[in-house]
Amino acid sequence: MSFAAPSMFAWALLGLPVVLFYILKIRLRRVPVSTVMFWQRVFEEKRPRSIWQRLRHLWSLLLQLIFLALIVAALCEPFFDWEVLEARRIVLVVDNSASMAATDLDEGTRLDRARELALEQVAGLRHHDDMAIVVAGTQAQVASGLTGHKKTLREAVEAIEQTDGPTQVADAVALARRLLQGEKEYEIVVVTDGAFATAGALTAEDDVRIARVGTDADNVGITQLQVRRSAVDPVGFEVLAEVRNFSDDEKEFRFELDLDGGVVDVIPLKLAAGGTWRNVFNKSSREGGLLEAIIDTEDALKTDNRASALLPKTPMQRVLLVTEGNPFLQLVFEASPLVDLDVVDKMPTDGAQGRLLVLHKNIPETLPKGRILIVDPVTSCNLFNVKDPIEDPLITEQDDDSPLMQHVQLTNVHIPKARLIEPKVKPEVLAASLDESPVFMRIPRTDGDVLVLSVELEEGDLTLRTAFPIMVSNVLAWQTGEAAKLHEAAVTGSVTDVPLGTDAKVDDVVAVVTSPDGKTRKKLARVGRVPVGPLHCVGTWTVSPQDEPTQLTRLAVNLSNPDESDLRAREDCVDEGLAATAGLGGQPSWWYLVLTAILLTATEWCLYQRRVVA
Amino acid sequence: MELFDSDFVKKLEYLSLVARRVFRGQLLALKRTRQLGAGIEFADHREYTAGDDFRYLDWNLYARHGELLLKRFEEEEDLHVYVMVDCSRSMQFGKPNKFDYARQVAAAISYVALADLDRVAMLGFSDGIVADLPLTRGKDRILSLLRFLEDAQPSGENTALERVAQEFIHRSQRRGIVVVISDLYDPAGFERGLDVLRYRNYDVHVVQVFDPAEANPDLLGDLELLDVESEDLHKVTVTEKHLAHYKRLFREFHEKLQSYCVNQGLGLTVASTRVPYDELLLGMMREGGVVR
Numbered sequence: 001m002s003f004a005a006p007s008m009f010a011w012a013l014l015g016l017p018v019v020l021f022y023i024l025k026i027r028l029r030r031v032p033v034s035t036v037m038f039w040q041r042v043f044e045e046k047r048p049r050s051i052w053q054r055l056r057h058l059w060s061l062l063l064q065l066i067f068l069a070l071i072v073a074a075l076c077e078p079f080f081d082w083e084v085l086e087a088r089r090i091v092l093v094v095d096n097s098a099s100m101a102a103t104d105l106d107e108g109t110r111l112d113r114a115r116e117l118a119l120e121q122v123a124g125l126r127h128h129d130d131m132a133i134v135v136a137g138t139q140a141q142v143a144s145g146l147t148g149h150k151k152t153l154r155e156a157v158e159a160i161e162q163t164d165g166p167t168q169v170a171d172a173v174a175l176a177r178r179l180l181q182g183e184k185e186y187e188i189v190v191v192t193d194g195a196f197a198t199a200g201a202l203t204a205e206d207d208v209r210i211a212r213v214g215t216d217a218d219n220v221g222i223t224q225l226q227v228r229r230s231a232v233d234p235v236g237f238e239v240l241a242e243v244r245n246f247s248d249d250e251k252e253f254r255f256e257l258d259l260d261g262g263v264v265d266v267i268p269l270k271l272a273a274g275g276t277w278r279n280v281f282n283k284s285s286r287e288g289g290l291l292e293a294i295i296d297t298e299d300a301l302k303t304d305n306r307a308s309a310l311l312p313k314t315p316m317q318r319v320l321l322v323t324e325g326n327p328f329l330q331l332v333f334e335a336s337p338l339v340d341l342d343v344v345d346k347m348p349t350d351g352a353q354g355r356l357l358v359l360h361k362n363i364p365e366t367l368p369k370g371r372i373l374i375v376d377p378v379t380s381c382n383l384f385n386v387k388d389p390i391e392d393p394l395i396t397e398q399d400d401d402s403p404l405m406q407h408v409q410l411t412n413v414h415i416p417k418a419r420l421i422e423p424k425v426k427p428e429v430l431a432a433s434l435d436e437s438p439v440f441m442r443i444p445r446t447d448g449d450v451l452v453l454s455v456e457l458e459e460g461d462l463t464l465r466t467a468f469p470i471m472v473s474n475v476l477a478w479q480t481g482e483a484a485k486l487h488e489a490a491v492t493g494s495v496t497d498v499p500l501g502t503d504a505k506v507d508d509v510v511a512v513v514t515s516p517d518g519k520t521r522k523k524l525a526r527v528g529r530v531p532v533g534p535l536h537c538v539g540t541w542t543v544s545p546q547d548e549p550t551q552l553t554r555l556a557v558n559l560s561n562p563d564e565s566d567l568r569a570r571e572d573c574v575d576e577g578l579a580a581t582a583g584l585g586g587q588p589s590w591w592y593l594v595l596t597a598i599l600l601t602a603t604e605w606c607l608y609q610r611r612v613v614a
Numbered sequence: 615m616e617l618f619d620s621d622f623v624k625k626l627e628y629l630s631l632v633a634r635r636v637f638r639g640q641l642l643a644l645k646r647t648r649q650l651g652a653g654i655e656f657a658d659h660r661e662y663t664a665g666d667d668f669r670y671l672d673w674n675l676y677a678r679h680g681e682l683l684l685k686r687f688e689e690e691e692d693l694h695v696y697v698m699v700d701c702s703r704s705m706q707f708g709k710p711n712k713f714d715y716a717r718q719v720a721a722a723i724s725y726v727a728l729a730d731l732d733r734v735a736m737l738g739f740s741d742g743i744v745a746d747l748p749l750t751r752g753k754d755r756i757l758s759l760l761r762f763l764e765d766a767q768p769s770g771e772n773t774a775l776e777r778v779a780q781e782f783i784h785r786s787q788r789r790g791i792v793v794v795i796s797d798l799y800d801p802a803g804f805e806r807g808l809d810v811l812r813y814r815n816y817d818v819h820v821v822q823v824f825d826p827a828e829a830n831p832d833l834l835g836d837l838e839l840l841d842v843e844s845e846d847l848h849k850v851t852v853t854e855k856h857l858a859h860y861k862r863l864f865r866e867f868h869e870k871l872q873s874y875c876v877n878q879g880l881g882l883t884v885a886s887t888r889v890p891y892d893e894l895l896l897g898m899m900r901e902g903g904v905v906r
Contacts, residue, residue: 028838028849034707034828035799036841036848038863042856043848056851057836 001589004077011072015065022061056607063604067597074593079128087128089146089183090579091176094118095192096137096160097167098492098564102193104217104300111162113213114191118157121189121578122150132179133157136172136192138165138493138536146179163536164303165493166561167196173208187579196563200572212575214567218247220271220297221304221565224278225558227291227311229486234338234473235314236284237486241293241307243278245271246566253297257281259311260289269295288313290540290556303538304565307558309489310540316340317476320352323360328463329375332472333358339476356479360457370448373475376456377419383443383450387420390454393433403485404442404451404474405430408467415439417456427452440471451475489556495533498543498555500525510546515539516557522546618721618760625892626725626756632896659683660879665813694749694790695727695734696816698782700823701766702740702773703843704799708825710887716795716823717763718891723793726895728753735787736762739778740770749787772843773800775807783814792816797823798871799843805874812878819881821898822871826888829864833857 003009033039100111118133125131125148133143133156144156173188180186188207192199193214203210223242230236245251250272257265269277288311295305318340319333325345333341342355347364351357357372366382380386395410410431418433423443431440443450453471457463477485490496500511509525513532516539523530523543530543532555541555559565662671662682670684699720705713724734731751736759738745747762773796782792792811798804798820811818834857839848850856868884875882883901885894 028836030838030840030847031833032707032840032842033831034704034712034797034825034842035801036839036844036846037799037801038860038867039839039848039850041863042859043850 001078001080004079006076008075008077009072011075012068014072015068018064018068019061022057022064060604060608063600063607067600067604070593070597070600074590074597076590078589078593080589087130087185088126088579089180089186090121090125090129090131091134091146091179091186091188092118092121092131092157093134093136093169093172093176093188093190093192094143094157094160095167095169095172095190096135096163097196098137098164098303098559098561099167099193099195099301099567100137100213101162101164101303102214102217102219102300102567103302104215104567105213109162110193110214111160114193115157115160117191117211117213117578118160119154122153122157124578125150125153132176133160134172134176134179135160136167136169136190137163138168139534140168140171140175142175142179163492164538164557164559165534165536166564167192168493169196169202170198173202173205177207189579193567194569194573194575195567197570199570203572203574203576209576209579210573211578212569212573214569216568217300218249218251219299219301219304219565219567220245220247220251220253220295221299221301221559221562222293222295222307223276223304223562223565224560225291225293225307225309225489227309227486227489230282230284233282233284234336235286236282237291237311239281239283239291239309241279241281242276243269243271243295244276244562244565245274246562246568248273250275251297253295256294256296257283258292258294259283259285264291285311286314300567301565304559304561306538307489307560308540308556310487310554310556312486314338315480317479318342318355319358319476320344320348320355321358321360322347322362323358324362326360326375326457328457328468329358329360332463332469335469336473336476356476367450371450371479372448373451373453375453377421377452377454383425383445384421384423384452387422390418390420390433390435390437392416393418393435393437393439395431395439396434397429397436398431398440399429402428402430402442404440404471404478406470406474408471408474410440410462410467413465413467414461415455416459419454419456421452421454423452451478487553487555489558489560490533490535491560492535492538492557493533493561494535495531496535496555497529498532498541498553500528500530500543500545500551500553511543512546512549514542514544516541618718618764622718622721623756623760626722629722629892629895630726630729655687657686660686661877663878693727693732694788695724695732696737696782696787696790696792697724697734698737698739698778698792698794698796699763699766700740700773700794700796700798701738701744701768702770702796702799703768704773704797705823706768707842708827708887712797712823712825712887713768715885715887715891716821717766719821719823719885719894720793720795721760721763722891722895724759725753725756726899728756728759733790734759737778737782738766739773739775740768741772741774742770742777743781744769770843773798774802775800775804776802776810777807779807779810783810789815790817791819793819793821795821795823797828804871808874808878808880812880819883820871820875821883821885821894822868823885823887826886829886830861831857 094114096111100114102110105113130146130148131153132146133153135141135143143160144153169190169192176188187209189209189211191211194212202208221244223244224240226240227237230238243255252270255267255269256263264283265281271277291309291311293307297305316338321330321333321341321343323329330343333339351368352370357370359372359374361376361378363374363377363379363381377386393415398410399405418439420437425443427438427441427443429438429441432438439455440453443452455462462468500509511523511525511530512520513523514520515537517537532543535557538557538559541557543553544551659672662684666684672683672685675683697720699716705716727734733749733751735749736747737743745766747759808818833852836851839850872882883898
């Protein structure tokens with residue numbers, strides 16, 4: 001045995017005054033009494049008979065000296081050599097993924113039970129052991145670095161929150177190994193329900209010990225809910241829903257589709273054990289809203305019984321077409337039920353008045369403010385010069401990343417004639433010919449971008465191809481801006497970019513991201529988009545510029561993760577229990593010495609002082 | 615005189631007047647002493663105890679009821695009052711001092727007796743008679759009596775009431791009332807001493823003086839008890855149990871004294887030093903234990 005603070009032995013000198021006071025103490029207080037004949041009778045009848053009673057004063061001194069010795073020994077912090085040699089480093093990985101919210105246990109969720117196990121492990125920590133806490137839901141994170149301070153560890157465990165994200169145990173274990181780099185004696189304890197694909201492989205790892213929580217509970221969950229615009233109906237949507245039965249029994253329930261609280265569709269379902277149901281709904285809504293899929297099953301996990309998607313509002317668009325006459329151009333706008341088209345042959349003197357201005361052939365020398373689509377310009381203007389015609393331009397390049405070119409394929413389109421456009425500012429080329437002459441471009445302008453399509457519509461088959469109406473549709477969506485854009489529902493654990501609700505692609509705008517659980521975080525927008533995630537909970541997230549809190553962009557987030565919905569532990573996931581805890585509470589030697597001293601004090605009080613109050 | 619100042623003497627005068635008015639016809643000099651067999655007028659009976667003269671047994675009563683009772687007669691003669699004050703060191707205990715209290719009570723009794731033309735003698739005792747004032751008569755003798763009491767000092771070792779009583783009876787005095795003012799803390803027991811007086815036909819009245827601290831001592835823990843009489847030291851550890859035992863013994867002591875006095879027909883006044891001496895004396899007179 002060694003002592004960490006041997007200098008503390010100096011306190012043993014306190015024994016001298018104790019002995020001194022003892023000697024002084026045996027000079028008892030003298031009390032005169034008128035007679036001792038009563039007292040004599042009292043003590044004759046109760047004469048001390050045992051050794052204890054005869055030596056009680058000496059015992060008192062001994063108890064006091066032992067008490068002092070214990071306290072001095074505790075101050076010297078004694079420790080055994082094996083305590084240092086066998087000091088361990090433990091990383092406790094606590095799974096707080098979506099499946100840990102399952103309520104299949106008698107009391108609380110799986111995460112509650114995991115917290116209990118984690119606290120048990122913390123309590124069993126030995127004196128020189130260090131422990132770190134890593135959480136493994138949505139994103140592997142260190143909740144507490146390596147420390148032997150149990151209070152810190154307990155607080156870290158108690159602060160672990162439930163997430164709706166996927167299990168990231170593999171990442172967490174990798175993180176744990178990085179924390180333990182260079183350590184010889186270490187162990188990684190993973191407290192999990194084993195409901196993830198690599199659970200079995202993890203069990204086989206030598207340095208990993210899995211402590212399992214939860215049972216093989218049945219569950220039915222919505223594993224997919226996605227919405228896209230209908231290809232045939234401008235106000236229509238296609239809704240893809242998928243429901244899976246993660247149990248060994250047949251399940252019967254109802255699938256309900258609601259839009260802003262109103263029931264859109266209800267389907268009774270009977271799913272065989274392990275079965276999957278998938279369906280595509282064609283629905284239309286001009287007003288849009290929150291589309292929710294709900295299944296009414298009483299199972300262990302509630303998170304996947306509901307999924308949502310956001311349908312944007314589809315507004316009417318006013319278009320002013322200035323042309324001397326082109327039926328294709330006019331018809332392609334008239335075909336859309338969302339377009340209120342005005343066709344004139346000359347540019348009105350009062351401008352477009354908020355309408356999308358489409359100029360065909362003749363254009364004014366100075367273009368008016370606002371967004372403009374110019375088709376086959378024949379004259380120059382303040383933004384560009386019209387040069388020589390291009391014969392048979394073969395489209396070889398197109399910017400597929402641009403929303404204006406979404407679903408548009410121009411490479412196979414026969415275009416016999418186009419015009420060479422020479423912009424005065426650098427344009428964004430959306431489609432270009434083999435000789436890099438731009439055929440379709442966006443010319444940026446502070447008072448409204450201008451799109452220029454230099455193809456002669458009367459020639460070639462562009463107007464006969466589906467690319468033409470799609471291109472016009474993209475232009476109309478571009479005009480509408482982000483408000484009418486359909487954002488796909490995201491899944492928990494993912495990171496996504498959310499437009500800031502303004503068309504301006506500005507940088508360094510501070511945005512406020514609010515999650516469904518009410519937490520807010522500030523993020524910096526880049527090119528008008530805000531990176532959000534990893535998304536830790538399901539529901540509707542909102543993003544708004546800090547200066548314009550009403551300018552909300554919403555994002556639907558669903559679990560949509562079969563691994564998390566399947567609450568059954570993987571067959572090869574073996575419960576190995578917690579790491580060995582220290583015997584007798586794992587307290588240091590000085591702790592036991594102080595405890596003994598306290599017990600001794602209590603004994604002394606009972607034997608010597610109790611009479612005062614008895 | 616420190617103990618007996620002018621207020622004290624005034625209070626004695628007051629007590630004397632009250633005694634005359636309230637107990638007219640029953641005061642000492644106007645009454646006869648109760649002398650067993652010395653007179654012809656039957657007074658009362660008392661229980662027979664070993665040593666009593668068989669001649670005074672009421673045989674008629676024995677024949678009827680089978681009880682041995684002694685007949686008591688009244689004798690017509692001057693009353694002699696012997697006031698015995700305990701001067702042992704144990705009397706120095708308490709607040710107020712038991713000795714001072716006893717002297718005040720003795721002075722008051724003596725004054726009342728002198729005022730009624732009785733003869734009064736005063737004795738101080740501890741392990742023997744340590745001081746005495748011969749029989750005296752007349753109210754004008756009160757000052758010398760008070761001086762005697764003032765001069766008395768606690769002395770001697772343990773109280774030895776039997777030896778004191780033996781000394782007293784060998785002085786061949788006339789029979790009368792013996793008032794014993796003491797705490798009665800006699801290691802040999804108080805009964806033997808009182809029996810000696812009783813056998814000699816003295817009319818005994820006991821005033822047992824105690825301090826409240828003796829009845830309910832506030833002692834706990836490791837102590838060294840000093841017996842103020844013998845100056846013996848006793849190292850003890852007093853617990854609550856011991857204390858309760860002590861109180862029980864003290865209570866039993868009083869019960870034993872009371873029982874003895876009742877059985878032997880002795881007058882008894884148990885006096886706590888908390889009760890003023892004048893109140894105590896009025897109480898005694900009302901009970902008629904000392905005077906009739």
